[in-house]
Amino acid sequence: MPGFTLPRTVRTTRITRAHKISAAVVASASCAAALALTAAPSNAETTAAHAPAVVKPVSANGLPLTSKDRADDGKKDQQLASSLTTGLKVTAVAKQGHAAKQAADRSADRKVIAAPKAAAPKAAPKAAPKASPKRYANNLDGWIRESLDIMKSKRIPGSYEGLHRNIMRESSGNPNAVNDWDVNAINGIPSKGLLQVIQPTFNTYHVSGTPHKLTDPVANITAAANYAAHRYGSIDNVNSAY
Numbered sequence: 003m004p005g006f007t008l009p010r011t012v013r014t015t016r017i018t019r020a021h022k023i024s025a026a027v028v029a030s031a032s033c034a035a036a037l038a039l040t041a042a043p044s045n046a047e048t049t050a051a052h053a054p055a056v057v058k059p060v061s062a063n064g065l066p067l068t069s070k071d072r073a074d075d076g077k078k079d080q081q082l083a084s085s086l087t088t089g090l091k092v093t094a095v096a097k098q099g100h101a102a103k104q105a106a107d108r109s110a111d112r113k114v115i116a117a118p119k120a121a122a123p124k125a126a127p128k129a130a131p132k133a134s135p136k137r138y139a140n141n142l143d144g145w146i147r148e149s150l151d152i153m154k155s156k157r158i159p160g161s162y163e164g165l166h167r168n169i170m171r172e173s174s175g176n177p178n179a180v181n182d183w184d185v186n187a188i189n190g191i192p193s194k195g196l197l198q199v200i201q202p203t204f205n206t207y208h209v210s211g212t213p214h215k216l217t218d219p220v221a222n223i224t225a226a227a228n229y230a231a232h233r234y235g236s237i238d239n240v241n242s243a244y
Contacts, residue, residue: 136151142166142169142175142196142219145177145196145219145220145223146162146165146166146169146223147162148220149165149219149220149223149224149227150162150165152209152211152212152220152224153209153224153227153228156209156224156228158209158224158227158228158231159227159231159235159236159237159238160227160230160231160236160237160238161238163238164236164237164238164239164240165223165227165237167241168197168226168237168240169196169197169223171242172193172196172197172198173195173196173197173198175196176196177195177196177217177218177219177222178194178195178217179194179195179196179198180192180193180194181193181194181198186200194216194217194222195216195217195218195219195222195226196219196222196223196226197222197223197226197227199216199222199225199226199229201216203225203229204216204221204222204225206229207225207226207228207229207232208221208225208228209221209224209225209228212224212225230244
């Protein structure tokens with residue numbers, strides 16, 4: 003097949019037209035871009051327009067803060083922070099102390115609950131009051147009763163009846179009676195007292211705790227009863243002069 007080649011002029015004409023169309027499109031796009039840029043503000047302008055104005059700090063009197071004011075404000079801030087820190091520490095210590103006290107109270111309560119109550123010490127028995135000395139009438143009845151108590155403590159036998167019976171026979175109840183006519187009187191040792199006892203007999207059978215006097219009623223009775231116990235077994239066994 004024989005080759006066919008376009009004439010040079012035709013090929014050149016087609017390329018030039020295409021180029022023109024492309025150039026027109028590019029130009030149109032460039033114009034649109036330029037119009038858009040012209041209508042819309044730039045980013046820098048927008049940022050500058052909408053950025054907040056910088057507010058400079060001022061002091062209480064409305065004047066700008068100086069370096070001294072800033073230093074004072076810094077000290078105040080430090081003092082406030084220190085006060086807050088101290089307050090927090092004090093509060094924390096108080097809370098710890100309160101918690102420790104509550105724990106100690108609970109521990110004490112548990113100890114009180116757990117520990118048995120100690121028995122109350124028994125009161126010492128009261129000492130028996132001292133018996134007041136027994137009192138006896140100062141007469142024959144009182145003398146006999148006092149003599150019987152002494153005889154009982156010394157284990158000397160005898161009864162109220164035996165003593166009273168012999169006293170009435172010997173002296174009629176007169177503690178100062180004296181026999182000045184019998185053989186004892188002749189020998190210089192007369193019988194004396196309620197039960198008519200001579201001095202040597204009284205000295206031998208005198209009962210301790212009684213007066214050492216022959217005519218004393220109680221001393222005379224107890225010495226005579228002691229003598230009769232040794233010789234007759236008891237004053238109750240004496241029914242005549244002895």
